[in-house]
Amino acid sequence: MSVASSIQSTVQSTVTDFPAARSSHPPATAPPAPPPAQLPEAIDALRRERNAVILAHYYQDDAIQDIADVIGDSLELARRAASTEADVIVFCGVHFMAETAKILNPGRIVVLPDLAAGCSLADACPADEFAAFRARHSDHIVVSYINCSAAVKAQSDLICTSSNAVQLVQQLPKDRPILFAPDANLGRWVARQSGRELTLWPGSCIVHETFSEQALLELRLEHPEAEVIAHPECQQQLLDLADFIGSTSKLLQRAQTSEAPAFIVLTEPGILHQMQRRVPEKAFYPVPGSDGCSCNACPYMRLNTLEKLWHCLATLEPRIELDEELRLRALAPIERMLAMSA
Ligand code: SF4
Numbered sequence: 327m328s329v330a331s332s333i334q335s336t337v338q339s340t341v342t343d344f345p346a347a348r349s350s351h352p353p354a355t356a357p358p359a360p361p362p363a364q365l366p367e368a369i370d371a372l373r374r375e376r377n378a379v380i381l382a383h384y385y386q387d388d389a390i391q392d393i394a395d396v397i398g399d400s401l402e403l404a405r406r407a408a409s410t411e412a413d414v415i416v417f418c419g420v421h422f423m424a425e426t427a428k429i430l431n432p433g434r435i436v437v438l439p440d441l442a443a444g445c446s447l448a449d450a451c452p453a454d455e456f457a458a459f460r461a462r463h464s465d466h467i468v469v470s471y472i473n474c475s476a477a478v479k480a481q482s483d484l485i486c487t488s489s490n491a492v493q494l495v496q497q498l499p500k501d502r503p504i505l506f507a508p509d510a511n512l513g514r515w516v517a518r519q520s521g522r523e524l525t526l527w528p529g530s531c532i533v534h535e536t537f538s539e540q541a542l543l544e545l546r547l548e549h550p551e552a553e554v555i556a557h558p559e560c561q562q563q564l565l566d567l568a569d570f571i572g573s574t575s576k577l578l579q580r581a582q583t584s585e586a587p588a589f590i591v592l593t594e595p596g597i598l599h600q601m602q603r604r605v606p607e608k609a610f611y612p613v614p615g616s617d618g619c620s621c622n623a624c625p626y627m628r629l630n631t632l633e634k635l636w637h638c639l640a641t642l643e644p645r646i647e648l649d650e651e652l653r654l655r656a657l658a659p660i661e662r663m664l665a666m667s668a
Contacts, residue, residue: 365632379412380635400423425646429656432648439631440634463503469485470484471508484659485662489575510526533594537622538613538614588610
């Protein structure tokens, strides 16, 4: 039986909620960190001492990206977390990403520099409300974007990322309806690309919802040579103005392979650091949020700092811990994703 057809046997048991404890880090009793100038060297020494790997999302601050062993989007980091031999995984990203690393690595220590680094999208899909929604669509295959809690993953048949969502949905049995959660903007884009009708959970990302259409139009007038590249979590009216739409890693590839000399970028501006490093001769223009605010930077991702990274390597706290029953339920749809997108 193929992986896709095994999805016919949907997990029917209801998982209600297994909330993770959240707090800010470091606590008042934590040892003092070295001065800022010495932090990179001190982090490097601790990384070797602990046999730790530092995984960082493209939306992290430049200083964290520069010290990481691996920089990637959700899919690349999940793959790397699945194959690591390190004893400790330091996940510089947000909570659901570190949780995914723990789901894949129950025997390894997984730490997140700041446990308060959540995600508005994951928070917009509480597990008990999702269970009720799923019950109202009990004949549907449940596909969840990786930006959700372990308790929502555990209720899903298949996990996807923005890199592989279209490819995975196209592999699903044609005679079964599909429920897609939690990002409705991404879901609408996947439906258009795959030709499949999707029933959508009404969630969205506060960062990708914030880009100003007016500012984008002005940037286009100012830089007519620039290509507009957008993440599919953006709203439809902005995607309609884009020349290229793709996941964070595909936007990075596009910046390298397109002949355009400049790009107007509709995603979290942390990615500009890698774009500028890889093609320094090209120009990149982030699109501001409405009212010119800097709310296009993810406030959760930016909670992690070099100092907190040092603290979590020094103390091996705060750790991600998961109930084993929940972990096993959340693992199955992630493993399907990794098999189907191999
Ligand atoms: S950018 Fe949006 S989806 Fe990504 S972590 Fe931040 S709030 Fe969540």
